[in-house]
Amino acid sequence: MKRYLREERVEMRVNGETRSAVVAPGETLLHVLRRRLGLTGTKLGCENGDCGACTVWRDGVPVKSCCTLAVDVLDAAITTIEGLCDTPTQRAFIAENGFQCGFCTPGFILNAEALARAHPDADEDTVREWLESNICRCTGYEGIERAVRRRLKNPE
């Protein structure tokens, strides 16, 4: 049985690289990504699992990093917004102005890109179900929804 008793140096797989960080057992993944690894694209929002601004991928599956302990994902591949570069979803968000202040955008993009990869032919119900995980306080949902539909129609 693995035991994490106190703060210790660990290795993590983030955005295709092996990163080293000193992590306490009670530290969230969000905290480690932002403060220990400097990956501030992952946003600190509600810290209650409600807003989705802190969404990252755990082995390709979107999870909320504010509710995830860093020591719990040492055996997983983590992807943050810094790990996505010029994806079809990012291009679609630019084309459709799928953002206003931009704070929620990393979470939305990670969720939308995961949706498109898991369900390339997603119907409206599936899109709605996935997008419910993220909140935009600027209420710019129309542009976001247009961007997701564009992404699903244009996978390249």
Added chain:
Amino acid sequence: MIASDVVYLQAESVDEAVTAWHEYAESGRAVRYFSGGTEIVTGARHRDDVDVLIDVKRIPELTRVPGGGARPLTDTLFVGAAARLSDLADQEAVPLLAAAARGVADRTARNSITFGGNLCSVLPYRETALPLLLFDATLVLASLDGLRGVPARECFRRRLQLRPGELVVGADLPAVARETGYSARRTRDPRVDYPLVTLCMACLGGSVRFAVAGAYGYPVRSLEAEQVLAAAAREEPRARAERAVAAIEDRLWDDFRGSAAYRRELLLLVLAEGLSRLEDA
């Protein structure tokens, strides 16, 4: 960030997890089993009530989902306590469990939240308990004495009745849980929200069964209410629903999300709708 001095363990077997629980609890520490972790991590920011977390989601038997096949030599469907709700929502083997799982939190959260975590939640809804109550499932619990199976209706009285250190391994559902049944969920906010009423309903052997969350402060299945439904079989669905709800002794929940009267009316609507659908089918 939760308490900086918390200890985190990753158990690889049921025995290891249960033994570790007692090892730490005997030294006076507050020990909790940990799976999806969403409720524990968010809760621990406000309450310093945990010293040791024993992560159980790497224990193979705890991660099984129905559709992985019935257990050999039994005619049951086993659901592991560490099965993620998004996996349960996507499986088709137990449709009412899929529907219940789909109602909890949001899609991304369900990628972390587990079946056992939902059953043990401090929140009053615990919607995945509904199909267990409805189909008379058996909960499989582990302790230092080994495994024991307890009928869900016996083990789930308002909340799970666990002995100190007992671990929920999973639930055995009978093959009849493959029935489609009827489910409905009503919320105040059409997006992600806690339920005012969640109904889980099936017709088994000509008798209608139903279980409810949200309307009361905990999941409820009332045999008395089901008997009333059966006795009034010739009446209209709405009248039968009213008789059945009147037979439930528990007090309807009343809070800022919905008054007791509003929750009662929603319950009557979905129950009458369910009766019509099941009987038409």
